[in-house]
Amino acid sequence: xxxxxxxxxxxxxxxxxxxxxxxxxxxxxxxxxxxxxxxxxxxxxxxxxxxxxxxxxxxxxxxxxxxxxxxxxxxxxxxxxxxxxxxxxxxxxxxxxxxxxxxxxxxxxxxxxxxxxxxxxxxxxxxxxxxxxxxxxxxxxxxxxxxxxxxxxxxxxxxxxxxxxxxxxxxxxxxxxxxxxxxxxxxxxxxxxxxxxxxxxxxxxxxxxxxxxxxxxxxxxxxxxxxxxxxxxxxxxxxxxxxxxxxxxxxxxxxxxxxxxxxxxxxxxxxxxxxxxxxxxxxxxxxxxxxxxxxxxxxxxxxxxxxxxxxxxxxxxxxxxxxxxxxxxxxxxxxxxxxxxxxxxxxxxxxxxxxxxxxxxxxxxxxxxxxxxxxxxxxxxxxxxxxxxxxxxxxxxxxxxxxxxxxxxxxxxxxxxxxxxxxxxxxxxxxxxxxxxxxxxxxxxxxxxxxxxxxxxxxxxxxxx
Numbered sequence: 001x002x003x004x005x006x007x008x009x010x011x012x013x014x015x016x017x018x019x020x021x022x023x024x025x026x027x028x029x030x031x032x033x034x035x036x037x038x039x040x041x042x043x044x045x046x047x048x049x050x051x052x053x054x055x056x057x058x059x060x061x062x063x064x065x066x067x068x069x070x071x072x073x074x075x076x077x078x079x080x081x082x083x084x085x086x087x088x089x090x091x092x093x094x095x096x097x098x099x100x101x102x103x104x105x106x107x108x109x110x111x112x113x114x115x116x117x118x119x120x121x122x123x124x125x126x127x128x129x130x131x132x133x134x135x136x137x138x139x140x141x142x143x144x145x146x147x148x149x150x151x152x153x154x155x156x157x158x159x160x161x162x163x164x165x166x167x168x169x170x171x172x173x174x175x176x177x178x179x180x181x182x183x184x185x186x187x188x189x190x191x192x193x194x195x196x197x198x199x200x201x202x203x204x205x206x207x208x209x210x211x212x213x214x215x216x217x218x219x220x221x222x223x224x225x226x227x228x229x230x231x232x233x234x235x236x237x238x239x240x241x242x243x244x245x246x247x248x249x250x251x252x253x254x255x256x257x258x259x260x261x262x263x264x265x266x267x268x269x270x271x272x273x274x275x276x277x278x279x280x281x282x283x284x285x286x287x288x289x290x291x292x293x294x295x296x297x298x299x300x301x302x303x304x305x306x307x308x309x310x311x312x313x314x315x316x317x318x319x320x321x322x323x324x325x326x327x328x329x330x331x332x333x334x335x336x337x338x339x340x341x342x343x344x345x346x347x348x349x350x351x352x353x354x355x356x357x358x359x360x361x362x363x364x365x366x367x368x369x370x371x372x373x374x375x376x377x378x379x380x381x382x383x384x385x386x387x388x389x390x391x392x393x394x395x396x397x398x399x400x401x402x403x404x405x406x407x408x409x410x411x412x413x414x415x416x417x418x419x420x421x422x423x424x425x426x427x428x429x430x431x432x433x434x435x436x437x438x439x440x441x442x443x444x445x446x447x448x449x450x451x452x453x454x455x456x457x458x459x460x461x462x463x464x465x
Contacts, residue, residue, distance in 0.1 A: 002061035003047055004071035004120055007038060007081055009064075011113035019106035028096035031105035035089035035112075042081035047074060070122040079455035080236065081116065083310075084229070087317045088112045091225050094321065094431040098221035098328040107141035108225055115233040119240070125175075127237060128167035131201065135160040138226055142218040152213030159200045159207055166197030174245060187247065194241065194248075195257070201234045202291055205264040212272070212284030220280060220331060224324025227287045228317055235294055236459075239306060243460040249302055258299035263392040265292025270399025274406070279330070279337040279356070282403050283323055286363055289396050290316060293378075296393065300381050306463050308378055310452050315370035315442050319362040322435035326356035329428060339406075344414030351424045353411040355432040357404060362439050364400035370442025374449075 014034055018027060045051075047062050064071045073081070088108065095101035111134050118130035135157055142153045173190035200207055215223050242249040269289030276282045297312065298305040327337060329352040334341040346353035358369070365375035375397075383390035424432065442448055 001058055002064045003073040004064035004117075006041065006060070007073060007085070008071060008113050008117045008120065011035075011038065011109050011116075015106050015110035015113065018109065022102045022106055027105045028092055028094075028101040031095070031101070031109060032089050032093035035085045035092055035109070038085040039082055039089055042078045042085060047078070069126060071117060071120045072122055073116075073120050076458040077120070079452075080119070080459060083313060084112060084116060084233070087228065090317065090321055091221075094325055095221070097425070097428045097431050098325050099332070100219050100221045100328065103141050103219075104222055104225060107137055108222075111137050111141070111226075112229065115229065119233065119237060123171075123175075124240070124244075125168055125171040128164045128171075128197075131234065131237075132160060132164050134230075138230075141222050142214065142226070144219060149217050152210045152215070152217050155210035156214060159203070159210065163197045163200035166193045166200065170194035170197055191248070191251070198234070198238050199261075202231055202238075202295075203288065204261050204291070204295070205268065208265065208268070208288045208291070211288050212276075212281040215280040215282075215284035215287075216278055216337075217280075220283065220327030220337075221324040223280075224283070224320045224327075227283070228320045231287075231291050231294065232313060235309070239298075239460065239463060242302065243463045246462070249462070255299050255301075258295050259386070259389055262292045262294070262296030262299060263389055263396075265289060266296060266396035267292075267392050267399075270396035270403075272399075273403040274399040276403065277339045279327055279339070279342060279407060282360070282407065283327065286323075286360070286400060286403070287320075289400060290363065292396065293375075296382070296389070297378055300378065300385070302463050304381065306460070307453065307456050308374060310456050311374045311449055312371070314449050314452070315362065315374070315439065318435055318438050318442070319359045319371065322355050322432070322439070323359035323363075325428075325431060325435070326352045326359065329424065330356070333423065339410045343410055344412070344418060346411040347414045347418045348421050348423050350420070350422060351429055351432045355436055357408045357411070358436050358439060360400070360404035360407060364404055365397055366401070366404075368440065368443040370439045370446075372443050373446035 011034070018031060021027070045060060047060050050057060050059050062072055062074045091108065092101075092105055095104045098104075114130050114134040114137065118127040118134070121127055121130060139153060139157060143150050170190050170193035173186055173193065198204070203211055211227070215227075242254075248254070266289045269285045269287070269292060273282050273285035273289065276285060294309055294312070297308045300308065330342055330345055330349060331337055333345055333349050333352075362369040362371050365371050379390060379393055382393055422429075
């Protein structure tokens with residue numbers, strides 16, 4: 001047995017099986033149980049260590065070769081596997097309540113396995129091709145035959161496809177630099193190709209327009225899944241580039257580029273979210289701001305920035321999943337997610353409306369909620385380095401808070417004699433209430449994410465140390 005087969009091959013095989021049985025009930029339970037088992041295996045099973053199970057002795061090898069290419073998952077990668085498959089498990093368990101299990105389970109599982117494969121493959125150039133295959137797999141997950149327009153999905157696919165040649169070109173140039181001495185011009189070309197490739201992958205300025213488009217046109221629960229996992233994995237892939245090349249992570253322009261890009265996305269996302277009148281597009285612009293926050297966090301210095309980046313992931317995971325589930329339920333109750341269509345829906349769908357507002361306030365970093373402690377620490381460090389950047393950070397945050405208040409005012413705006421009722425089913429109430437409690441618990445007891453701290457340095461040889 002080897003690790004890549006367990007955490008890549010098994011999910012891909014099960015994804016094909018789930019696709020064949022996608023019309024059966026219980027798919028969410030099967031997918032959630034599988035990803036939970038993969039999470040527990042990553043948490044407890046040691047790699048490359050002899051194991052004894054009764055009379056059976058075996059060792060989980062970290063490497064698997066196919067067609068001359070190697071997939072390597074070491075013990076240092078187990079933290080990332082726990083994080084990714086734990087997140088996918090959360091989305092899968094609630095997929096039936098959101099009404100999107102038949103698509104999310106098979107395609108989402110294959111998408112997740114391909115993302116893990118992209119981080120594990122050697123030579124690393126093939127990661128770009130695996131990201132492209134994952135993007136292609138997301139099309140049937142996101143495209144709904146009942147929706148006439150899919151501009152966001154096609155724009156996403158086009159931009160991800162355009163990123164592939166830039167990443168491949170950068171990898172080829174960087175391989176030349178590793179092989180022997182090369183001129184400064186080659187290094188500049190590699191840096192430019194790499195910057196363009198990751199700008200396309202991460203929806204950096206000015207390539208962010210597909211996020212609100214997709215959030216408006218596709219199913220909210222599927223969109224929320226993609227919005228969390230894809231930027232997370234591509235950012236980790238980018239960090240591996242920085243960890244591999246000393247001259248790249250020590251470049252004088254790196255901090256400035258990350259800070260300017262992050263501030264642009266944060267301010268643009270917060271500003272447009274504040275004036276948006278479609279709840280789905282608000283989610284899209286909020287994720288633009290979150291991508292900007294990730295880049296801004298890395299600009300604090302790679303040692304501290306990498307740690308804060310991973311500290312943001314667990315609360316962001318719960319908030320985005322809650323946002324997607326709440327929007328999916330409100331979409332069932334209204335012809336669209338425009339403010340006019342959902343006006344007063346808090347009267348008939350109170351838990352979905354509450355979950356939506358709590359998720360929005362969490363991502364805006366309000367006190368008592370799970371994102372407040374890491375965002376407060378990031379803002380404090382940023383203020384010590386740059387007053388202008390700290391002001392931009394507050395401006396983007398204020399936009400997200402204003403969007404939350406406008407959404408709350410719209411959802412509760414109903415005639416005084418309107419009747420209150422609870423339309424959510426028992427499973428829907430459970431998942432909504434559990435996510436809200438997790439966000440409040442994360443704000444009241446911020447040390448719950450401290451398990452991340454000792455594991456981050458193990459992921460990279462040079463970053464975070």
